[in-house]
Amino acid sequence: MSFFTKVLTEITDINLRSEPPGKNAHNDESERKNMTEQSVEPVKVLVVDDEEVILDLYSQILGPPLPANNDHLRTDESQNATAGEKNSGIALVPEAPAYDLTLCDNGNDAIAMVRQARAEDQPFAIAFIDVRMPYGLDGISTAEKIRTIAESTQIVIVTGFNDLDPTAIERRIPPANRLLYLQKPFHPFEIRQFASTLSARWKAEKMMHTMNRDLELIVEKRTRQLQKAYKQLEYHATHDFLTELLNRRAVLDVLKKEISRFRRTDQPISVILGDLDHFKDVNDTYGHSVGDAVLEETAARLLDCVRPYDTVGRIGGEEFLIVLPECDTADGTAVAERIRIAIGQAEIDAAGKKICVTISLGVATASAHQMINQDSLVAAADKALYQAKKEGRNKIKLNTKINFISAA
Numbered sequence: 001m002s003f004f005t006k007v008l009t010e011i012t013d014i015n016l017r018s019e020p021p022g023k024n025a026h027n028d029e030s031e032r033k034n035m036t037e038q039s040v041e042p043v044k045v046l047v048v049d050d051e052e053v054i055l056d057l058y059s060q061i062l063g064p065p066l067p068a069n070n071d072h073l074r075t076d077e078s079q080n081a082t083a084g085e086k087n088s089g090i091a092l093v094p095e096a097p098a099y100d101l102t103l104c105d106n107g108n109d110a111i112a113m114v115r116q117a118r119a120e121d122q123p124f125a126i127a128f129i130d131v132r133m134p135y136g137l138d139g140i141s142t143a144e145k146i147r148t149i150a151e152s153t154q155i156v157i158v159t160g161f162n163d164l165d166p167t168a169i170e171r172r173i174p175p176a177n178r179l180l181y182l183q184k185p186f187h188p189f190e191i192r193q194f195a196s197t198l199s200a201r202w203k204a205e206k207m208m209h210t211m212n213r214d215l216e217l218i219v220e221k222r223t224r225q226l227q228k229a230y231k232q233l234e235y236h237a238t239h240d241f242l243t244e245l246l247n248r249r250a251v252l253d254v255l256k257k258e259i260s261r262f263r264r265t266d267q268p269i270s271v272i273l274g275d276l277d278h279f280k281d282v283n284d285t286y287g288h289s290v291g292d293a294v295l296e297e298t299a300a301r302l303l304d305c306v307r308p309y310d311t312v313g314r315i316g317g318e319e320f321l322i323v324l325p326e327c328d329t330a331d332g333t334a335v336a337e338r339i340r341i342a343i344g345q346a347e348i349d350a351a352g353k354k355i356c357v358t359i360s361l362g363v364a365t366a367s368a369h370q371m372i373n374q375d376s377l378v379a380a381a382d383k384a385l386y387q388a389k390k391e392g393r394n395k396i397k398l399n400t401k402i403n404f405i406s407a408a
């Protein structure tokens with residue numbers, strides 16, 4: 001299925017979804033009704049001419065149909081008002097489309113009507129404008145002004161004289177493809193042809209505009225959905241699903257960036273590696289749901305112990321890495337002690353069980369000008385953690401002997 005087929009399918013889906021529940025059976029019928037209503041919606045036509053008889057003629061040609069038994073009256077009147085064309089046999093009553101006709105005998109009033117229609121967002125589709133009008137603006141000036149108010153209106157210049165310079169007028173009233181000429185005396189059929197053709201074009205453009213707007217709405221909606229999905233994917237790719245802390249890769253990325261900053265600023269940096277003591281016993285004794293609850297509560301307590309710009313990540317089953325930028329040995333050790341107390345001092349209410357756990361912590365700090373990377377700093381903290389476990393757990397150990405990397 002192509003992209004456009006998909007989008008068009010979605011337009012249909014949206015239309016279907018907009019129907020109340022239980023009315024799906026009537027969707028086709030209501031859509032047909034809507035399309036029919038749209039297709040018979042009168043097209044707004046403005047006629048500007050100083051001669052009353054000409055305005056009457058437009059009214060007869062484009063006005064609402066007379067009852068069938070009066071058709072002969074309409075034809076007779078129209079034929080009398082035009083030059084020649086007697087007994088032409090042309091039916092002058094329009095069948096479709098119908099027009100919403102506005103007649104006007106001078107340019108100033110016409111401009112006011114165009115302005116009002118534009119303000120109501122119901123612009124005229126077509127304007128037939130006579131050139132020679134004795135009162136007020138002439139037809140060309142009127143058309144020029146109308147173009148500045150309603151750029152989409154299709155203008156037909158109507159004149160009985162041959163002294164017009166179409167090229168000059170096109171320059172005054174662009175675009176050329178929305179400006180036409182009609183010579184007087186015109187045949188009623190010409191008016192019908194102009195009105196019919198221009199009205200079909202107007203409706204096609206309107207439909208295209210509506211479809212474009214619907215497509216834009218769909219694209220905007222899809223873009224928002226994709227952005228949301230991308231954010232969710234990004235979150236799941238960087239966070240631990242249980243504790244919602246950063247996962248191993250993400251917290252090591254943070255550490256890498258902080259070490260880059262440390263190299264520029266020469267401010268100390270500390271890391272703490274913490275590991276819950278005998279956590280396997282919790283899982284074995286109480287089951288994994290209790291173990292998971294202990295891990296979640298541990299994560300919450302760790303976050304309570306650090307500054308907003310520190311980072312806490314879960315890097316293994318019950319192992320956590322805390323990155324402390326601009327934090328020296330004393331401060332790093334103080335944070336570790338705060339964590340040790342926060343975890344061990346109060347039992348954890350885990351799935352109805354009261355669980356007591358403790359944590360062992362290893363601290364490593366790099367000071368200004370020390371050549372380190374994330375591996376050497378974490379390895380140093382790991383050694384300290386190993387020592388804390390070895391010395392009986394629920395302890396903090398500090399490792400000041402980092403394996404410095406080469407300056408190369």
Ligand SMILES: [Mg+2]
Nearest residue numbers: 050130132133
């Ligand atoms: Mg005139």
